[in-house]
Amino acid sequence: MMNRLDTLFKNTCKVMEVLLILIFALLVLDVLWQVFSRYLLNRSFSWTEEFARFSLIWLAILGAAYLSAKREHLSMDFLYQKFSSAKKKKVLLLIEVCVFLFALIVMVIGGFNLVYTTLDLEQLSGTLRIPLGYVYSIFPFSGLLMMCFSIYHIAKINSNQITE
Amino acid sequence: MSIEVLSIIVLFVSFFILLMLKVPVAFSIGISTTISLLLNIDSLPGITTIAQRMITGIDSFALLAIPFFVLAGEIMKRGGIANRLINFAKSLVASLPGGLAYVNVLASMLFGAISGSAIAATSAIGSIMTDRMEEEGYPREFSASVNITSSTTGLLIPPSNILIVYALASGGTASVAALFIAGYLPGILLGLALMGYVAFVAIRRKFSKEQRAPLKEIWTYFRKAFFSLLLLFIVVGGIVAGVFTATEASVIAVLYAAILALIYGDIRVKDFPSVLLTSAKTTAVVMFLICTSMAMSWLFSFESVPELMSNFLLEQFSNKFVIFLVINIILLIVGTFMDITPAVLIFTPIFLPVVVALGMDPVHFGIVMVLNLCIGLCTPPVGTILFVGSGVAKISVSQVIKPLLPFLAIMVIVLLLVLYIPEISMFLPRLFDL
Amino acid sequence: KEESGTKTLYLAHTLPQTHPVHKGILKFQESLDKKSNGTLKIKIFPDGQLGSEREVLELLQIGSVAITKVSAATMSNFVPEYHVLGIPYLFRDKEHQFDVLEGPIGKSILEKGSKFYLRGLCYYDAGSRSFYTSNKAIRTPDDLKGLKIRVMNNQMAINMVNAMGGSATPMAYGELYTAIQQGVVDGAENNPPSFVSSNHFEVSKYYTLDQHSAVPDVLLISTKYWEKLTDQEKIWVQEAAEESSEAEKKYWNDSVEESMKIATEAGVEIIIPEKSLFAEKSKSVLEEFEKENPDLSSLIEQIKKN
Numbered sequence: 078m079m080n081r082l083d084t085l086f087k088n089t090c091k092v093m094e095v096l097l098i099l100i101f102a103l104l105v106l107d108v109l110w111q112v113f114s115r116y117l118l119n120r121s122f123s124w125t126e127e128f129a130r131f132s133l134i135w136l137a138i139l140g141a142a143y144l145s146a147k148r149e150h151l152s153m154d155f156l157y158q159k160f161s162s163a164k165k166k167k168v169l170l171l172i173e174v175c176v177f178l179f180a181l182i183v184m185v186i187g188g189f190n191l192v193y194t195t196l197d198l199e200q201l202s203g204t205l206r207i208p209l210g211y212v213y214s215i216f217p218f219s220g221l222l223m224m225c226f227s228i229y230h231i232a233k234i235n236s237n238q239i240t241e
Numbered sequence: 242m243s244i245e246v247l248s249i250i251v252l253f254v255s256f257f258i259l260l261m262l263k264v265p266v267a268f269s270i271g272i273s274t275t276i277s278l279l280l281n282i283d284s285l286p287g288i289t290t291i292a293q294r295m296i297t298g299i300d301s302f303a304l305l306a307i308p309f310f311v312l313a314g315e316i317m318k319r320g321g322i323a324n325r326l327i328n329f330a331k332s333l334v335a336s337l338p339g340g341l342a343y344v345n346v347l348a349s350m351l352f353g354a355i356s357g358s359a360i361a362a363t364s365a366i367g368s369i370m371t372d373r374m375e376e377e378g379y380p381r382e383f384s385a386s387v388n389i390t391s392s393t394t395g396l397l398i399p400p401s402n403i404l405i406v407y408a409l410a411s412g413g414t415a416s417v418a419a420l421f422i423a424g425y426l427p428g429i430l431l432g433l434a435l436m437g438y439v440a441f442v443a444i445r446r447k448f449s450k451e452q453r454a455p456l457k458e459i460w461t462y463f464r465k466a467f468f469s470l471l472l473l474f475i476v477v478g479g480i481v482a483g484v485f486t487a488t489e490a491s492v493i494a495v496l497y498a499a500i501l502a503l504i505y506g507d508i509r510v511k512d513f514p515s516v517l518l519t520s521a522k523t524t525a526v527v528m529f530l531i532c533t534s535m536a537m538s539w540l541f542s543f544e545s546v547p548e549l550m551s552n553f554l555l556e557q558f559s560n561k562f563v564i565f566l567v568i569n570i571i572l573l574i575v576g577t578f579m580d581i582t583p584a585v586l587i588f589t590p591i592f593l594p595v596v597v598a599l600g601m602d603p604v605h606f607g608i609v610m611v612l613n614l615c616i617g618l619c620t621p622p623v624g625t626i627l628f629v630g631s632g633v634a635k636i637s638v639s640q641v642i643k644p645l646l647p648f649l650a651i652m653v654i655v656l657l658l659v660l661y662i663p664e665i666s667m668f669l670p671r672l673f674d675l
Numbered sequence: 676k677e678e679s680g681t682k683t684l685y686l687a688h689t690l691p692q693t694h695p696v697h698k699g700i701l702k703f704q705e706s707l708d709k710k711s712n713g714t715l716k717i718k719i720f721p722d723g724q725l726g727s728e729r730e731v732l733e734l735l736q737i738g739s740v741a742i743t744k745v746s747a748a749t750m751s752n753f754v755p756e757y758h759v760l761g762i763p764y765l766f767r768d769k770e771h772q773f774d775v776l777e778g779p780i781g782k783s784i785l786e787k788g789s790k791f792y793l794r795g796l797c798y799y800d801a802g803s804r805s806f807y808t809s810n811k812a813i814r815t816p817d818d819l820k821g822l823k824i825r826v827m828n829n830q831m832a833i834n835m836v837n838a839m840g841g842s843a844t845p846m847a848y849g850e851l852y853t854a855i856q857q858g859v860v861d862g863a864e865n866n867p868p869s870f871v872s873s874n875h876f877e878v879s880k881y882y883t884l885d886q887h888s889a890v891p892d893v894l895l896i897s898t899k900y901w902e903k904l905t906d907q908e909k910i911w912v913q914e915a916a917e918e919s920s921e922a923e924k925k926y927w928n929d930s931v932e933e934s935m936k937i938a939t940e941a942g943v944e945i946i947i948p949e950k951s952l953f954a955e956k957s958k959s960v961l962e963e964f965e966k967e968n969p970d971l972s973s974l975i976e977q978i979k980k981n
């Protein structure tokens with residue numbers, strides 16, 4: 078069971094890595110294109126800026142889920158370092174519960190309601206004319222991923238495979 | 242007790258507890274904001290509002306400069322640029338008493354300037370310099386202190402991501418171009434002040450010095466570092482001269498760094514995916530912090546905290562110099578507990594209206610604020626540069642605190658100078674009419 | 676949180692407190708307070724404290740903010756009819772404009788937002804927009820040729836500037852001052868009070884009063900809050916809004932006068948061009964708009980006939 082979960086986790090991370098690299102590469106090309114079209118072709122395309130902004134949102138939010146998977150969000154372990162290992166385990170579990178709850182309440186429920194509202198109201202973006210709900214959908218989606226990663230980490234902490 | 246006061250107390254207490262329990266900073270901010278907002282409004286609108294603030298908080302073209310400067314820095318880091326800068330700095334200043342410590346400061350300034358990130362400077366320079374300095378008799382704690390504090394100069398010397406964040410938080414009243422050019426003198430002043438203290442210690446403790454490098458050697462190392470340093474002129478010069486915006490300049494920096502790294506053979510095309518992934522992670526750390534910080538900042542506006550704070554300050558203190566001092570003391574406290582990005586995003590809207598009403602230029606305040614919060618980056622309990630710096634020096638945080646104290650005192654003195662002598666920050670922006 | 680029997684409605688907008696529309700909103704707050712004997716209060720968040728126009732609109736729909744003021748252009752993302760109000764040279768003059776807005780046509784457009792939880796209460800005068808440039812004077816549409824003009828990021832504004840011969844450059848408002856100063860763009864377009872309050876007049880030599888479009892502002896209430904009001908309260912809110920709209924027109928005129936004085940004294944050359952030349956050039960915008968939105972042609976005809 079755990080083995081299969083490990084494989085699933087690894088593969089999910091791989092897919093996210095590929096996505097993040099692609100989004101970042103597109104972002105670079107998009108803004109480069111904006112600069113060159115402005116200076117060399119002397120015209121500007123209004124979609125380049127919007128595309129860049131939306132890509133940044135995806136990069137940041139999907140990246141945040143990836144950081145959750147890798148447990149690489151910025152955190153302060155000043156006090157934590159002084160705890161005994163039994164206490165550390167409890168704290169680690171508590172951290173995952175906190176992440177899980179925030180992901181569930183704000184990112185999944187709040188984010189889904191936001192996506193639902195903007196889709197329901199047919200809000201389109203200014204120039205690309207894509208529904209804003211699609212852009213925002215990365216938010217509840219990443220929240221869902223974060224919840225899964227938290228559960229996975231909790232299992233790992235319980236079986237003492239994560240100790241720090 | 243009014244609900245506003247209660248919810249602000251709940252906010253700070255829950256934030257502090259979560260933070261101390263090693264809950265990631267971004268989540269600590271997000272969770273405490275959520276709890277506090279839900280004391281005020283219905284739950285579904287409340288959590289949806291937080292979700293909306295998090296997303297719209299990073300929906301900004303100006304913020305794109307951050308991932309691009311991160312990426313440019315990452316490309317250069319892979320290519321041994323740290324070594325090239327250290328060698329150049331060494332040929333310049335290693336022959337002075339305490340020479341290697343100067344090398345550390347100067348290399349941190351150059352590297353921090355290029356990469357726009359203090360953490361990158363701390364780890365890149367510190368990992369090389371601490372061992373070299375130890376070989377020549379510098380205690381590791383001392384080297385770490387030099388490295389930690391001097392890395393913060395990179396946040397003032399452009400390009401600087403935190404100044405971009407401040408420009409965003411100032412609501413456009415301070416332009417990125419003006420902030421960038423304003424950061425030069427305070428950043429250099431801080432570097433020089435740290436060197437001054439190093440000289441004092443070096444002479445007293447008789448640290449070794451090296452042979453004066455012949456001009457030819459300086460020239461060789463300069464040539465090797467030249468194209469990396471040229472980037473600074475292209476980027477900052479381009480922004481200041483109005484050739485391009487900060488975001489455009491940042492993507493030019495990526496292109497330039499990539500071409501340079503390919504020419505030097507520092508990096509191969511097949512390395513780019515991993516460079517992009519590392520940069521994506523760094524970007525996500527900062528951006529997710531910005532997301533939840535923007536939500537907390539919104540909550541403060543919703544609770545009229547900026548208004549309350551401004552009334553309080555203006556009623557309690559009659560003299561504007563005292564108010565500036567009080568604001569800086571508050572920021573020093575904030576800085577010890579909060580990372581610099583959320584601190585800038587959350588406290589700029591609170592203090593900027595007050596200082597502007599008292600006649601301070603938003604650009605000047607931005608420099609003061611960043612310099613102030615840099616000090617907090619080097620102090621426990623929450624100090625990312627302190628942790629990274631002691632980490633790469635392979636010593637514990639508590640070992641480094643005592644030798645660090647005089648350096649922090651120097652930073653406070655520089656802060657007071659920059660605070661009360663606006664010309665240090667404003668001379669260059671005025672010269673360039675920004 | 677509230678004293679028994681009083682309701683507080685949060686109102687957020689993006690304008691500075693010196694702006695005439697903010698003064699209109701203060702009038703709204705005052706009238707409502709008086710009418711309701713202090714039982715209906717408005718708490719105002721100016722200066723974009725709670726977010727940009729589009730963000731606050733979303734907060735109205737989400738239900739955490741009750742009232743906001745946005746440009747009609749922003750509302751056109753929801754209600755296409757608002758697009759029509761931005762068509763260049765649609766209104767003959769201010770009188771025609773407000774006859775339309777305060778008549779059945781304007782009211783029906785305000786109503787239409789309810790479907791999106793954004794119920795319109797009244798219009799505020801936001802004057803008419805004109806070009807300003809840093810170095811090259813625009814005296815006829817031909818002068819626009821090759822000039823990079825910053826516009827709001829919406830299709831009609833982009834089409835209009837391009838149709839007149841300029842090169843439309845959408846850009847964030849906050850970056851504009853530096854962009855004009857450094858020559859990233861050659862100019863922009865806005866109404867006189869914004870031209871002055873943004874300090875853009877400091878970096879512009881010419882202000883060409885071609886008055887190409889007159890997009891009004893709209894005061895909106897979230898239907899989530901509107902439906903919680905009693906019938907009597909609804910009447911108070913509506914009346915207070917209309918009173919504030921009347922008052923705002925005067926504040927606006929004063930502000931235009933004062934702004935023009937400041938700009939002139941700062942050395943900006945005010946150019947009064949032959950408007951019909953610009954109107955002629957921009958006709959294609961209307962034609963294209965009607966081609967893309969055939970269902971709105973009748974509304975345009977109605978407005979023209981009004």
Ligand code: NA
Nearest residue numbers: 353354395400
């Ligand atoms: Na820098």
Ligand code: NA
Nearest residue numbers: 577617620623
């Ligand atoms: Na600290």
